[in-house]
Amino acid sequence: MTRTKKFPSKNISIDDVARASGVSITTVSRVINKIGSVKEASRIKVMNVVKELKFQPSIFAQRLATGKSNVVALVIPRYEGVFYSFYALELIRGVGTMCEALKLDLLLHLTDARTPLSIRGVEGIIFSDIIGNRAQLEDSLAKGTPCVVINYYVDDLDVSCIAIDNAGGAENAVNYLIQLGHRKIAHITGDVTTQAAAKRLEGYKRALEKNSIEVKEEYIFPTDYSRGAARTAAESLIKADEPATAVFVASDSMALEVMAVARELGKNIPDDLSIVGFDDNPSGLYGPVALTTVRQPLIRMAEESVKELNRLIALKKNAPKKILLPADIIIRESCKPFTG
C-alpha cells in the first residue's frame, strides 16, 4: 500500500486513438464531439478505443482550436467582513451549482480588492458584490470581458447586476411591525457604507414616513454588522428611557444577538420586544423563539448571475440587464401585536 508509483505521464492523444481505431483524427474528433455524420461502425470502433485507452481530449488544445474556454471566474474580496458568513458560502454554492449545470468551469478568485486582478482565459467574470474592488470591475469591463455583479445594484456603470431589493425588503419588515400596532420601532443598521445596509436603512425610514410615523434618530443604532456591535446597540436600545417596542435588525446574526441580550436583561421575546431580522439565516430557526426575518434569495441570485453571464457571453456584445429580486418577509415567532 505504500508502493511509490510514478504518476503516469504518458498522455494519449487523439493521434493514438485514430491510429488504434484505423481512422483519421478528424473522424475521432467528430465522434468525441458528436458532430456531423460518422458511420456507425467507425463510431463504435472509436468509442471503444477511447474507452480502452482512457482518452481524454486536452482541453487546452480544444480551447486553442475553438477559441472558447468555457471558464468563468467568481471574484470574491477576501478581506471584507461581510464574507465571513453564511452569505458567501451560499453564493459560492449557488454559482458553483449553476456552473456545473451549464458545464462551465468555475475559477475561484479570492482577491484583496486592491491589487488588479489577473484572470486570463476566462470568458466572463462574476463579481460577488462590489465592496472595495470597483476598480477591478471597471478594468474588466474596459477589457471587454462580460461581467455581472451580484448583490450590488450598480446604476452608474454599463454592467449587468443582480441584487436584492433591500429597501423594499426592509420596508416590508417595518410595515409588518406597523401593522402589528407598533409605533416605537427601532432599527439596528448594518455597516451603512455597504449598499445593502444603506438600503435597509432607507427602507426603514420610508416605511415610517409613509405611515406618518416620525423617524427618530435615537431609535437608529448604527453598527458594523458585528455581533459585538449588535450587543452594544441592543443594550442601549433596551435600557433607553422610552424603549422601542419593536426593532428591525439589519441581519439575522445581529438579531439573534439582540434576542440574547434581551433575555439576559430579563426581557421576554416577543412579549416585551418584537424583532425582525434580515437574511433568513438558518440559525434563526433555532433557539426558543424562531426569528421572523426577511428572506434573501441568495441561491437564486447566485444562479441567475451565472445565467445572465452566460447570456452575455453568447450574445457577444454588452447588453446589460439590471435585475432586482424581491425580498419577502418570513413570519415566524419573534413578533407580536403591540398591546399598549
Added chain:
Amino acid sequence: MTRTKKFPSKNISIDDVARASGVSITTVSRVINKIGSVKEASRIKVMNVVKELKFQPSIFAQRLATGKSNVVALVIPRYEGVFYSFYALELIRGVGTMCEALKLDLLLHLTDARTPLSIRGVEGIIFSDIIGNRAQLEDSLAKGTPCVVINYYVDDLDVSCIAIDNAGGAENAVNYLIQLGHRKIAHITGDVTTQAAAKRLEGYKRALEKNSIEVKEEYIFPTDYSRGAARTAAESLIKADEPATAVFVASDSMALEVMAVARELGKNIPDDLSIVGFDDNPSGLYGPVALTTVRQPLIRMAEESVKELNRLIALKKNAPKKILLPADIIIRESCKPFTG
C-alpha cells in the same frame, strides 16, 4: 452611460506584438517570460508595444505549448450537511489564498459525490474531506493525478492527507474538564459516521479511561451535528436524574445551542454546567459567556494542503505525506472548577 458597445473580440497575438516591435516572436516570448537574454533596447521596445496593444498571451496556447496548466481543483461535496458552516468557508478561503500566493488557478468543483468527477486539464486535486466521494478520489488517483485530502485521515490509500488530530483535541478538552475536578462528564457527539465525530468520541473515551473514570453510555448523546439535535440532547442531559456537571460538545454551533437550552431551563453557565466546544467558531465569542473550545487550524490546514499538492506536482511522482495537525484547547469562560 447606456451606450451598447461591443465586446472587443479582436485578440492581438504574439505575432502582432512581434511585428509592431520589429523583432521575432521568440524575442517577444522571451520578454514576456523574463527568460534568457534580451538586449535592453529590444526588451523596452517590446514591453511598450505590449502595453500599448494591451497584449495578453493566450493561456491556452501557453499551456498547450508547455504542457503545464497551473490549475488545481478543489472538490467539495455539495450536499453534505457539514459544509453548511463556517468550516467550508474557511477551507475555501485558506485554499484560495494560498493558491493566489502560489500563482495557481483554483478550479472550484462542487460535486454531488455520486457522479464521477470530470475535471480535465488540472495538475492536481484537493479533496476537501472525503465523505461520500471516496470513489472520486480513487479514480483520480488511478488516473495518476496528484491528490491531497483535507480534514480526513486516509490510512488505507496511497495519498497525501492533512487532518486535524480530532481524538487528541477531544482528549485535551476532556482532560481539562477532569483537571477542573469534574467526574460526571457528558459528550454530545457529532455525526459519528464522519471521521471527525468518531475521533472526537474516541478521544473523549480515552481521556476518561486514562483517568479511570467509567465511560457511561447514558452520558453520550449522539447527534447529526444539527442544532436541533443538540437541543434535544441538551434537554435530556440537563433533565437527567443524575446530570453531568460538564459536557464536551462535538461542535461549537451545537455547544452554543446547549448553552441556550441550559439558560432557558434556568441553569447558569458555567456554574451549573461547564461546556467545551470544538471548532473555534467565531460565534462562540459572543453571547454572555465566551465558549471554551478546541481550535481547529482550518486555515492552516487548507494552506498546507495547497503546499503539499504543489510539492507533489513538482515531484512528478507519488510520495504521499500524512500530516496530522494538533488541535489545542482555547480556554475562555464556559467552564469552572467542580465544587462538589
Added chain:
DNA sequence: CTGAAAGCGCTAACAA
C-alpha cells in the same frame, strides 16, 4: 461518410 491539411498562439530547441 471520411481524410488531408491548415491553422489556433505559444514555447523551446537549435542555429546563426
Added chain:
DNA sequence: TTGTTAGCGCTTTCAG
C-alpha cells in the same frame, strides 16, 4: 543576443 523552425493536440474547412 536573436531568429528559424518544429511542434503542443485539437478543430475545421474543403475536397474526395
